[in-house]
Amino acid sequence: MDKRLGVQTVKMEHPVNILSVASVAGQKESQGPLAQHFDIIMEDAEWGEQTWEKTESKMQKSAVIRAVEKARVDIKDINYLFAGDLLNQCISSTFGLMDFDIPFMGVYGACSTMAETIGLSAIAIDGGFARLAAAVTSSHFCTAERQYRNPLEYGGQRTPTAQWTVTGSGAAVLSKEGKGPYVTHFTSGKIVDYGIKDANNMGAAMAPVSVKLTP
């Protein structure tokens, strides 16, 4: 069966099951409309850790543990961890997931990381290379500001189009069989540059993903 449906989309031979999902959210996020759907809410931005990066690692670790609990599988049975975050060398992911001792695939996809890791988990399972895979991602406002923008105490004014980085982490466990929801297709993105030069206006840079490309 030809799994390729064009340039960007592939179809799973057997729909891949999403066994469980779990999420960790920060303060600002917990005040929003999705609050009751988050599994764990952090009481503050540090969450008991010495550095923001360690906090983000803790977020990823917690999200995975919670997702595995809900999936009722043995974490040792997970064949691959597809994970990523915004930082150099994806350190939040690598340090956060180190203790699980599972083959690790680091993914850098910024805001597309969750979709990308779920997609990669699905094709690994559908291709017969894994029975169980986990997709994980995270971001933290403070770690992102440190890496990409200014120190938190800096007195700079934000433009009206400047956006905030989410403080949150999500994990999904995927399996070959199950009761759904399922991943039936995976459409991968291509890199698109529509000439947005404002580094703070992340939304405008990313929106072309839903815009039809005209050369």
Add this chain to the structure above:
Amino acid sequence: MDFTKQDYSSYIEQKSPNSKLWKNILCAFVIGGIICTIGQAIGNIYKIVFGLNEESVKTAVPITMVFLGALLTGFNVYNKIAKVAGAGTLVPITGFANAVVSPAIEFKREGYVLGVAAKMFTIAGPVLVYGINTSIVLGLLYYLFGLGV
């Protein structure tokens, strides 16, 4: 929606809200003015109460203002004022103190040498480089052509 690069830029331009120019100008003016007035008041206190001479006051006031900028940065207050003030907190010397102290605080977690000391001037660096170079150029011109420059 079909877009060319040009169309997309114009579309974004049109959808992006502009900064509230008049509000920003007013806030910068008032708060910047308040900071400078505080500086003047401190200068007057040094002159009248402590009897410092002109030259000493000119040194003592910047030292005090930098200290206050650094202190408020440490208490995470300066950036809260700056959110409203914009240029009003950026331009005075207190803004320079904030620009040096904030990375120092932020990068302390990376150690005192490679963190605090190495990263301290990431924001203020250009100010130092171009400010010092400009003063060298002006100094040279003054030396060569006298006060007529």
